[in-house]
Amino acid sequence: MTAFIQHLIEQNRYQSTHLLAILRAVQAQYFYIPHEAIEQIAQQLDIPRTQIIGVIEFYSFLHLSPRGQYDLLISDSITDHLLGKHEITAYLEQQLHVKLGEVRADGVVSLANTSCTGLCDQGPAGLVNGYALPHLDKAKVDQITALINLQIPLDAWPQDLFYVEDNLIKAGLLLSAPIALGEALQAAFNRGLPETLSELDSSGLRGRGGAGFKTATKWKFCAEEANADRIVVCNADEGEPGTFKDRVLLNTYAHQVFEGMTLCAALIGAKQGFLYLRGEYCHLHEKLIAILAERRQAGLLGTQILGADFTFDIEICLGAGAYICGEESALIESLEGKMGIPRNRPPYPVTQGYLGKPTVVNNVETFMAAARIAVNGGAWFANIGTDKSKGSKILSICGDCTQPGIYEVPFGTSIQSILDDCGATDVLGVQIGGPSGTFISNNEFDRLIAFEDLATGGSFIIFNQHRNILDIVNNFTHFFAHESCGFCTPCRVGTSLLKNQLDKIINGHGSAGDVVALEELCQVIKKQSHCGLGQTAANPILTTLERYPELYQAQLKKISYEPGFDLDAALETARRLANRDDAGAHLAQIEES
Amino acid sequence: MNKTITIDGQVVPFKDGQTIMEAATEAGVYIPHLCHHPEFTPHGSCKLCTVNVNGRTCSACTFPAMEGQQILNDAKELNEDRKKITQMLFVEGNHFCPSCEKTGNCQLQAVAYHLNMLDDHFPLFYPHRELDASHAEVLIDHNRCIFCTLCVRASQEKDGKEVFAISGRGINKHLIVNAESGLLKDSNLEVTDQAAHICPTGAILIKHTAYQVPIGERLYDHNQIDQVSLNREKLQDEQ
Numbered sequence: 001m002t003a004f005i006q007h008l009i010e011q012n013r014y015q016s017t018h019l020l021a022i023l024r025a026v027q028a029q030y031f032y033i034p035h036e037a038i039e040q041i042a043q044q045l046d047i048p049r050t051q052i053i054g055v056i057e058f059y060s061f062l063h064l065s066p067r068g069q070y071d072l073l074i075s076d077s078i079t080d081h082l083l084g085k086h087e088i089t090a091y092l093e094q095q096l097h098v099k100l101g102e103v104r105a106d107g108v109v110s111l112a113n114t115s116c117t118g119l120c121d122q123g124p125a126g127l128v129n130g131y132a133l134p135h136l137d138k139a140k141v142d143q144i145t146a147l148i149n150l151q152i153p154l155d156a157w158p159q160d161l162f163y164v165e166d167n168l169i170k171a172g173l174l175l176s177a178p179i180a181l182g183e184a185l186q187a188a189f190n191r192g193l194p195e196t197l198s199e200l201d202s203s204g205l206r207g208r209g210g211a212g213f214k215t216a217t218k219w220k221f222c223a224e225e226a227n228a229d230r231i232v233v234c235n236a237d238e239g240e241p242g243t244f245k246d247r248v249l250l251n252t253y254a255h256q257v258f259e260g261m262t263l264c265a266a267l268i269g270a271k272q273g274f275l276y277l278r279g280e281y282c283h284l285h286e287k288l289i290a291i292l293a294e295r296r297q298a299g300l301l302g303t304q305i306l307g308a309d310f311t312f313d314i315e316i317c318l319g320a321g322a323y324i325c326g327e328e329s330a331l332i333e334s335l336e337g338k339m340g341i342p343r344n345r346p347p348y349p350v351t352q353g354y355l356g357k358p359t360v361v362n363n364v365e366t367f368m369a370a371a372r373i374a375v376n377g378g379a380w381f382a383n384i385g386t387d388k389s390k391g392s393k394i395l396s397i398c399g400d401c402t403q404p405g406i407y408e409v410p411f412g413t414s415i416q417s418i419l420d421d422c423g424a425t426d427v428l429g430v431q432i433g434g435p436s437g438t439f440i441s442n443n444e445f446d447r448l449i450a451f452e453d454l455a456t457g458g459s460f461i462i463f464n465q466h467r468n469i470l471d472i473v474n475n476f477t478h479f480f481a482h483e484s485c486g487f488c489t490p491c492r493v494g495t496s497l498l499k500n501q502l503d504k505i506i507n508g509h510g511s512a513g514d515v516v517a518l519e520e521l522c523q524v525i526k527k528q529s530h531c532g533l534g535q536t537a538a539n540p541i542l543t544t545l546e547r548y549p550e551l552y553q554a555q556l557k558k559i560s561y562e563p564g565f566d567l568d569a570a571l572e573t574a575r576r577l578a579n580r581d582d583a584g585a586h587l588a589q590i591e592e593s
Numbered sequence: 594m595n596k597t598i599t600i601d602g603q604v605v606p607f608k609d610g611q612t613i614m615e616a617a618t619e620a621g622v623y624i625p626h627l628c629h630h631p632e633f634t635p636h637g638s639c640k641l642c643t644v645n646v647n648g649r650t651c652s653a654c655t656f657p658a659m660e661g662q663q664i665l666n667d668a669k670e671l672n673e674d675r676k677k678i679t680q681m682l683f684v685e686g687n688h689f690c691p692s693c694e695k696t697g698n699c700q701l702q703a704v705a706y707h708l709n710m711l712d713d714h715f716p717l718f719y720p721h722r723e724l725d726a727s728h729a730e731v732l733i734d735h736n737r738c739i740f741c742t743l744c745v746r747a748s749q750e751k752d753g754k755e756v757f758a759i760s761g762r763g764i765n766k767h768l769i770v771n772a773e774s775g776l777l778k779d780s781n782l783e784v785t786d787q788a789a790h791i792c793p794t795g796a797i798l799i800k801h802t803a804y805q806v807p808i809g810e811r812l813y814d815h816n817q818i819d820q821v822s823l824n825r826e827k828l829q830d831e832q
Contacts (some may be wrong), residue, residue: 050771057761284802344637344655486766493681496764524677
């Protein structure tokens, strides 16, 4: 082990910023991070062991105790639930002889839930040792079980098990006409860099991650910083449940995304770029590395790009299972080899980002759009969309419709017309922008995709009339409690309280005051939390409580007092000790009315 | 000419680079807080010091004072939220004041009194947490840790060590000790370190000193935390 880690650390040039990459490699080799590895890494990187332990315990894909040689994770996103996640998990447990959340006694296989894997259009999905397994069904589970029991190495598994489809259904402004290699950079050099920034400004392009900050303004702020050592970061930590468009963009349009990053570097004067790729997309890693190599070959990265006095290169950094790293300052912390905890602002990343350097962080789609705008000019882009939301939006559509996949629509498109496009009938409601967004009912389908109406990073989940709203809300609320980074009190404690309070109501133990208490708690978390995760964690409850208060009320017992605990469940230990399960060993909490 | 901000209608001068908290403390305005300490880099995690700045919520301990800010601090709605956040801290851990040797000297308890917290409000988590009594002179009772990171920062910034860190995610956050065994006795903590004395609750205690000051004669037994805090922190600011 000593030699393996020594080699790994040399490969990573003794950089503590590469801690995540080092730990990912150790996890892959030993199925956990052994104690001796922590000691050696701490010593050789000259960082406290507590930083390493902190990082391991923060990220879902790193472990202090051994996982199975085949670590199977099942996507727990609501979209996978709609496609039969429960049935397939039960079948996996049965075939593999391992319970969810456990490692099989022989250490060969482990099974656990994981947050949305970004395969919502081809679920139920999972990961094996980090690699995506779409479209799980019983036949595939049988196949996987056989491979695992024969201990066939992962690279000898049939490749079709790992085949991830693009499902690009509707191409619009950007997707219908990708740029040629180097076209955007050449156009920018020909036009002049300041003029190109003006075009970007007049295009009205706003960040595609959901928050919608004006891209040209962000780039200008960064360029104006005194420190000339500037950084470009592409945020490909697409963790919002129901979103998968960045996976498709990086699978099929990676050149244009990298070109957009390089364009940004040219405009702001950056030499170093990072693509922060979520761990769930590690199946794209090698392909993207090859594309970067191709671009270096073509003179589009490295020194003297396109013969100009311009040096820039891009490194890919893989995440390790943490939704919070989609928040830009948490992402920067993660790039630095730390726990992904959102920073205090100010300073903002454009002033002090990666290692304190001025940093632009943008979404995959934003860079892609910027590259196209450099070629076609601002007016071309600004002609499409609404007054405040220019251009198009790429949506990841999933849930109850006949054709889930990627749809590019002009901003200002109504929800109804999108539902018509993707074959959604009998619709109960749509979750726009993922759990952190808004649930809209079927009375609101005339509303528009736009920053000024329904903003979305791309998530668009459709639910039909047979779905239970409280199940959906419950899934989302548990998701936030699981993903809270724990930095601030209102989110750390609040999201867990929210989960327990909602469970109480859904399980029928709520009484008169409980919905009021739920809403009060939501407001504290929303108002007082440190970052966007906490500020939006109560949205699933708040947006459905506003639209369907009767659903919550119907769950409440008609009693005036509040039972603090479930009496019958509390007797479980006593029943086990007495070896009884007859009617007399059960007590009803209250007289059922 | 002095630059000023306004807190609850009171004009408060500030110097460039000061946070709202620093300016307020200098002017004798108390903003409730637990993770803030004037001697250490602000952390901004407990969220008790949340104030309303020109209509926007900000942590007073990290947000810079800027000319013309209209700040709400001692407002009913803010204090209600502060009380709820304090209640969250209480239910998250195991805080049994009557049996805790820190009672009367505990900032968490004193803030709770200040905010008129009369019950836990939320259901208790009753987490299972350990005790580390391995060190000859210093004790860690994890039941009372509120993750303010004051011990982490004191160890780094004052003691020049890295004895403590916060690990884990979400509700599973926990304090860890920089020793191969994970035990305090194997770390390089000394009882004279500031990190051993900085805990605002009873999570890090000096052994053999409990009850030397009898209950009834303790720091917050006769004084409210706002006065104690202002007196102490103004002094520290001036030094």
